[in-house]
Amino acid sequence: MVQTAVLIIFSFGLLYVVQLYLAFRRGTTQGTAPSLVVHSPRGTIFLAYLGSPQADLIYSRGNTRITDLPAGMYIPQYVSPPYARKPAILIQFTEQATIKEVVSYRARFPKPVKQYGALSFFGKNIVASEGDEWKRYRKVTAPSFSERNNQLVWNETCRIMMDMFDNVWQWKDEIVLDNCIDITLPIALFVIGVAGFGRRISWTDDQKVPPGHRIAFKDALHIVSTEIFVKLAVPKWAMGLTQRFRNVQTAFDELRVYMLEMIEARKNSEKKEERYDLFSSLLDANEEESDGEAKLSDDELLGNIYIFLVAGHETTAHTLCYAFGLLALYQDEQETLYQHIKSIIPDGRTPTYEEMNLFTRSMAVLYETLRLYPPAISIPKVAAEDTRLTVSNSAGEKKVVPVPRGCDIVISTPALHYNPRYWEDPYVFRPERFLEKDWPRDAFLPFSAGARACIGRRFFEIEGIAILTMLVSKYKIEVKEEPQFAMENLKQRRERLLANMPGITLTPVRVPLVFKKRA
């Protein structure tokens, strides 16, 4: 009896998956551009497991490129997948002026908050909200991104890097990493830990699991970020069925406990010192009242801590990984960067915060990396009213496109970043382009733009410059030689080294590198 019931449930499940797959295939083959219409968390998971079509087309296969479409062309796609409650329309724009209009008018084109369900596990938060709720979160957190916090980010990042050289790498002549993410993830996590949440973690401390815990904080956060799709796909009752599901559940439970401990520790800390981190603003808002209610409820506090932990480290870690990979592939670019750094700090000392703006080439390398590998490959919006948008075709003729209320809009950052109309030789890694005075700012959208732009942009830029500058000044980065890849050419190497897989953000698969100490 039980067996028959299981079989029936399984058959329905299989049928559902096949339906989803067929709808997905229809969606991606109907139009020339990839389509992503996501109406339920289950849909999100499914598409994510198949791989992001945008990422595939641009980065992996390298044959059908969405930017081969006439520049500025819009691609309306009429897709009615079986999981959609109503026929859905998705429009994707590739023209910078149209995109600018979409991101500039928040009321006309708000965020489709429903699509962000995956990010609200621990509570409502600044990323997955709209309207007055979002305004409240932004108001609470914005003051933390102050000049004082910027200095803290710089100083702590430099300290973490020195700690790594001294105590982990121990100034060895050669450090071989099977995957560069093994250093960029902890570095970025340590920076957000200390500059965001006053939680100083040293490289050696973090290896241990503290009493009362089953896994380390770093591992809990990492599993929650990478396995979020499992948590979405698998119902609660089934989370105990396999070892992998159990590990995911443990990570979610453990992360909640770690975050609650962080809150308790800060609330009970005897020394109420003045702090300039994000945590202080969140906690103050949790304690302060407005109209008899806390400005931030306990759930919202947890939700926002989680979102800042994730948003504040994953994007950074992946970007740095791609940057190191690119510098290893393009040695001449690395040498130019090294010479520039040397011209500012010839004795190789730790650079100061006041000197940060001199490292223009480090910044250019980071921007060029973000242009080629934007962590957020699509930024979704929705039309709040019946409206119109103007686009121009490849001949430059203007065309007005009606955009009905409820229409899904996707801003594809790769489509914009690889558009030859704005970027010369878009597939070439050329940091120099960001040193020119009039580079096309509206065609560069890794942090989104307008009111919903990334609040942590400066935070990232500061830590990114510090990490890149310190690392390149001390070590030369090379691709790790592996016998099975001895015969590949540069193009194949680049495709392998910088291949990506789906995750919350664009995630490198494996970036094997060698760091050689400079004389």
Ligand code: HEM
């Ligand atoms: C390479 C680094 C980063 C990139 C490329 C990036 C990218 C983005 C993008 C594209 C958005 C808009 C997302 C959307 O519309 O759904 C965003 C929002 C956000 N980012 Fe970042 N981010 C980075 C680093 C950071 C850091 C370091 C922090 C925190 C310290 C952070 C915190 C946030 C927050 C809180 C939001 C939501 C802002 C709002 O809606 O008001 N990000 N980011």
